[in-house]
Amino acid sequence: MHYQTASWGSYVAPSRSNAMVGVGGDPLERIERLASENAVVIFSISSCCMCHAIKRLFCGMGVNPAVHELDEDPSGKDLERALIRLLGTSSVVPVVFIGGKLVGTMDRVMACHINGTLVPLLKEAGALWL
Amino acid sequence: MESHRIIGGGGLGLSEAGPSATHHQHHHHVPTYGVLHGINTTNPSTLINEGHAFNFGELEEAIVLQGVKGRNDEGKAPLFTTAAAPPRPAATLDMFPSWPIRFHQTSRGGSKSGGESTDSALSTKTEPPFEAESPMSKKATTPSSLDHHDASRIIGPSSSSQAKSPHEKRKGAGSTSEKPLDAKTLRRLAQNREAARKSRLRKKAYVQQLESSRLKLTQLEQDLQRARSQGLFMDCGGVGGNLSSGAAMFDMEYARWLEEEQRVMGELRNGLQAPLSDGEMRGIVDGYLSHYDELFRLKAVAAKSDVFHLINGMWTSQAERCFLWIGGFRPSDLITMLIQQLEPLAEQQIMGMYGLRHSSQQAEDALSQGLDQLQQSLVDTIAGGPIVDGVQQMVVAMGKLANLEGFVRQADNLRQQTLHQLCRLLTVRQAARCFIVIGEYYGRLRALSSLWASRPRETLMSDDNNSCQTTTDLQMVQPSHHHHHHNHHHFPSF
Numbered sequence: 001m002h003y004q005t006a007s008w009g010s011y012v013a014p015s016r017s018n019a020m021v022g023v024g025g026d027p028l029e030r031i032e033r034l035a036s037e038n039a040v041v042i043f044s045i046s047s048c049c050m051c052h053a054i055k056r057l058f059c060g061m062g063v064n065p066a067v068h069e070l071d072e073d074p075s076g077k078d079l080e081r082a083l084i085r086l087l088g089t090s091s092v093v094p095v096v097f098i099g100g101k102l103v104g105t106m107d108r109v110m111a112c113h114i115n116g117t118l119v120p121l122l123k124e125a126g127a128l129w130l
Numbered sequence: 131m132e133s134h135r136i137i138g139g140g141g142l143g144l145s146e147a148g149p150s151a152t153h154h155q156h157h158h159h160v161p162t163y164g165v166l167h168g169i170n171t172t173n174p175s176t177l178i179n180e181g182h183a184f185n186f187g188e189l190e191e192a193i194v195l196q197g198v199k200g201r202n203d204e205g206k207a208p209l210f211t212t213a214a215a216p217p218r219p220a221a222t223l224d225m226f227p228s229w230p231i232r233f234h235q236t237s238r239g240g241s242k243s244g245g246e247s248t249d250s251a252l253s254t255k256t257e258p259p260f261e262a263e264s265p266m267s268k269k270a271t272t273p274s275s276l277d278h279h280d281a282s283r284i285i286g287p288s289s290s291s292q293a294k295s296p297h298e299k300r301k302g303a304g305s306t307s308e309k310p311l312d313a314k315t316l317r318r319l320a321q322n323r324e325a326a327r328k329s330r331l332r333k334k335a336y337v338q339q340l341e342s343s344r345l346k347l348t349q350l351e352q353d354l355q356r357a358r359s360q361g362l363f364m365d366c367g368g369v370g371g372n373l374s375s376g377a378a379m380f381d382m383e384y385a386r387w388l389e390e391e392q393r394v395m396g397e398l399r400n401g402l403q404a405p406l407s408d409g410e411m412r413g414i415v416d417g418y419l420s421h422y423d424e425l426f427r428l429k430a431v432a433a434k435s436d437v438f439h440l441i442n443g444m445w446t447s448q449a450e451r452c453f454l455w456i457g458g459f460r461p462s463d464l465i466t467m468l469i470q471q472l473e474p475l476a477e478q479q480i481m482g483m484y485g486l487r488h489s490s491q492q493a494e495d496a497l498s499q500g501l502d503q504l505q506q507s508l509v510d511t512i513a514g515g516p517i518v519d520g521v522q523q524m525v526v527a528m529g530k531l532a533n534l535e536g537f538v539r540q541a542d543n544l545r546q547q548t549l550h551q552l553c554r555l556l557t558v559r560q561a562a563r564c565f566i567v568i569g570e571y572y573g574r575l576r577a578l579s580s581l582w583a584s585r586p587r588e589t590l591m592s593d594d595n596n597s598c599q600t601t602t603d604l605q606m607v608q609p610s611h612h613h614h615h616h617n618h619h620h621f622p623s624f
Contacts, residue, residue, distance in 0.1 A: 049507065049533055050540070053500025060492050091536070106540055113489050114547040115554070 027075065027082035035097035038066035039127035043083060043095045045071050050106055051094040057109070061119075063127045065096075099125030356385060359447060359580035373444075376435025381445050383428050387421075388576075394421045395569045398562050411558045418565045422549055426542045429457070433538045440538050447579035450572065456497060456541035461490040461548040464568065468552070471567045472560065482555040486548065493544050501537050504530060 025033075035041045040058060044051035046069045058065045070076035070093065083092040087105065096103045098121050103109055112118040122128040373381065394417060401414045433440055440458075443451035453460065465487040469475075475483065511527045553561045 047507070049500045049504040049530075050536055052503045053496045053537075053540075056499040057492060057496035060495055106536075107543055110493050110540065110544055111547050113493055114486065114544065114551050116485065116489070116551075118489075 027078040028086065030075075031079060031082055031086070032100075034066075034068055035102070036100035039063075039099060039125040040065035040122065041097040042067045043079070043093055043097075044069055045093045047071070048093055054094040054096065054106055054109060057113070061122070061128070063122055065127075098122060098127065353385065355580075356388070357381075359576065359583050374436045374439065376432055377439035377445070380428060380432035380436070380439065384425075384445050387425055387428065390421060391569060394418050395566060395573075398566050398569075402559065402562050402566070408558045411562055415553060415558055415561045415565065418562075419550060419553060423546065426546045429542050430539060433457075433535045433542075437534045437538055441534065447576040448582060449575040449579040455494065456501065457538045458541060458545055459572075460494060461545050462487050462494055464571075465490060465548070465552075467571060468564055468567060472556075472564055475556075475560070479555055479560075483552075486551055486555065490544065490548055497537060497540055497544070504533055504537070 031043070034043075040063055042051070042054060042058070042065045044055070044067050055065065055067060068079075070080050073079060080092060083095055084090060086102070087095065089105070091105065093105075095105055096109050103112065103118075103121070109118065112121070119128065394414075397414050398418060401411050406414070429440060432445075437457075439445060441456065443454040443457070446454070450459070453463065465483060469480070469483050469487070472483075508527060508530050511523060511530060552564060556564055
C-alpha cells in the first residue's frame with residue numbers, strides 16, 4: 001500500500017544483461033511486473049515455514065495466490081535484495097502483493113486480516129468472490 | 131487507674147501494678163501530678179532518680195530547669211511546690227518499693243542534677259543500695275527508650291509514692307532545684323540530651339530495619355507462592371529446573387506485569403462504577419491496551435533469548451499452560467468466551483465479533499500449519515542423514531529452530547491485533563467490561579492453578595485405574611494424574 005508502481009518505474013537502472021531469458025531488466029521492475037500479473041502474488045522461499053503459513057492462510061480463505069519461489073528463480077538473489085531495499089527489513093519473505101500493490105510481510109497481512117481490511121482488498125482485486 | 135493506685139496506696143500502690151503496665155501508664159498519666167500535691171516528699175531527687183532510669187538527660191534537665199525557673203512548669207509545677215523541702219534522700223519517694231531502683235548502673239550515674247553538690251548528693255546518698263532493677267530502670271537501660279515527656283510522667287509517679295526506703299539517692303535534686311545552673315551542668319545536661327537522642331534514633335533505625343525486613347519477607351513469600359503456583363517449582367521435571375537468564379528475567383518481568391494487571395483492572399472497575407465520562411474511560415481502556423502491548427514487547431525480547439521458555443509455557447500458570455497456543459492464549463477461544471460473557475451486544479457488534487473470531491481462526495490455522503511444517507522439517511534434519519554429517523546437520527537444524535522465534539512473534543502479533551480490534555468493535559464502556567472479563571478470566575485460571583498445585587495429594591496404594599475419582603474432590607486424586615502435567619508439550623497445538 002505504501003508504494004506506487006509508478007515510483008518503481010522511475011527507478012530504471014541501465015538494463016543489465018541477464019543471462020536468463022525472459023528476465024531482463026532491473027529486479028525491482030521485475031518484481032513490479034510479476035506483482036501485477038496476478039491478483040495475489042506471494043514472493044516466498046520454498047523451505048521457509050512462514051511462507052508455508054501464509055500460503056495456507058490464503059488458501060484457507062479460498063484465494064489462489066501466485067507464488068514465486070525465490071530460491072527456484074535464477075535471479076532470485078537479486079529479487080531478494082531488491083525486496084530488502086523495498087521493505088527496509090532483512091526478513092523479506094513471505095511478501096504479498098494484492099492487486100499489484102504491496103501489502104507487506106506476514107505481520108502486515110495478519111494485521112490487515114484481523115482488522116478486516118484484507119478481505120475487501122482481495123475482493124477489489126478480484127481474488128475473492130463473495 | 132494509676133491515679134487510683136497512687137492515691138490509694140499513697141504512692142505505694144504503684145508497686146502493685148505490673149511493671150510494664152505501670153511503666154506505660156506512667157507515660158500517660160498527668161493526673162498523677164495532682165496527687166503529688168498531697169505527697170510530702172516531692173523530692174526532686176527521687177524524681178531524678180526515677181528519671182534517670184528512663185531518660186535521665188531529659189528528666190534531669192527538666193528538674194534542673196524547673197528548679198532554676200522557680201518551678202513554673204505546667205505539669206511539673208505541682209511536683210515542685212513541695213520541692214522546696216531540702217532533699218531528703220532517705221525520705222525520698224520510693225514509688226516502687228518492690229522494684230529497687232538501680233542508681234549507679236546507668237552510664238550517666240546518678241549524679242547529675244544540678245551542681246556538684248547535687249552530684250555528690252545523688253551519688254552518695256544511696257542509703258539502700260539499689261540492688262535489683264526496677265522494671266522501669268530495666269526498660270530504660272536502653273536510654274533511648276523513653277522520650278522527653280517521660281520525664282514529667284516519671285516525676286509524677288515517682289513523687290507519688292511515699293518515701294519508704296531510701297531507694298532514691300537523689301536528694302541532690304532537691305538541692306538542684308535551688309542551685310543555679312553552671313556551665314558544667316549545662317554541658318552535662320546537653321551531653322545527656324544528646325546521648326538520649328542518639329539512643330532514640332538508633333532504636334528508631336533498628337525498628338525501621340525490622341519493619342522493612344518484615345515487608346521484604348512477606349514479599350518474598352508472595353513471590354514464592356506465585357512462582358509455585360506457576361509450577362516453576364512443582365514441575366521442574368519438564369524444564370530441568372534451570373532457567374536461562376533470559377527466561378528468569380522474563381519471569382520476573384511477567385510477575386511485575388501481573389501486579390500491574392491488578393492495578394489496571396482496578397482502574398477499569400473503578401472507572402465503570404464511579405461513572406466516568408466516555409473520554410476518561412477511553413483513556414483507561416487505552417491504558418489497558420498499552421498494558422498488553424507491554425506484555426507483547428516483553429515476550430518479543432524473551433523470544434530472542436529463550437524462545438523455548440515461551441513455547442513450553444513455564445512462565446505461565448498451569449491451567450493457562452494447558453490451553454497454550456504458540457506461547458500464549460488462543461485468540462479465537464478468547465473471543466468465543468467473550469461473545470458469551472459480554473451480552474447484550476448490538477447485532478452489528480455480534481457480527482463483528484463472529485467475524486473477528488473467524489479471521490482469527492484462519493490466521494491461527496495458518497500459523498499452526500506453518501509450525502507443523504517447521505517441526506516436520508526439523509525432524510527430517512535431525513533424524514535423517516549419516517552421522518558423518520553431524521555438525522552440518524546441527525547447523526541446519528539450528529537454522530530451522532531459529533524460525534521458532536518468528537512464529538511466536540506472529541502469534542503474539544495476532545493476539546495483539548485481536549485485542550486492538552476488540553476495542554474498535556465495542557463502545558468504550560463495553561470495551562472496559564470486556565477487558566475486565568478477560569482479566570478476571572485469566573485471574574481465575576491462575577487461581578485455579580494455585581489451588582490445584584496446593585491441593586492435598588493422597589497416594590492411594592493399589593487402585594491405579596486412572597479413573598478420576600472426583601467424588602471427594604481434591605482428596606482423591608490419583609498419583610498417576612500428577613504425571614500428566616509433564617506431558618503437556620504433547621498437546622496437538624504444537
